[in-house]
Amino acid sequence: MPEPKNRTHSVREIKVKTPGGKVVLQFRRRKPKLAHCSSCRAKLPGIPSVVGRMSSLSRSQRRPERPFAGKLCSACARKVFMQKARSIGASS
Ligand SMILES: [Zn+2]
DSSP, X not given: OOOGGGOSXXXXXXXXXXXXXXXXXXXXXXXXXXXXXXXXXXXXXTOOOOSSOGGGSOHHHHXXXXXXXXXXXXXXXXXXXHHHHHHHHHHO
């Protein structure tokens, strides 16, 4: 029976062959899912799927350097920019 901390679905079991030839069971944390676009649900590239290590990364490694980065994909962000430009142009 695994230890209580390892009795969860967020921990996966892997079998590792040691140099001595024994096969031992090891427990590794599962990687979290990739971030998704809140509009079209596409996977967001450029955002690492890490837990607890995000603060050690530099700011530019956490998400792309543009508005709506980490929330919207580039195509959806472009649509928003175009929509805003249209509304500004129509009012003036
Ligand atoms: Zn999108």
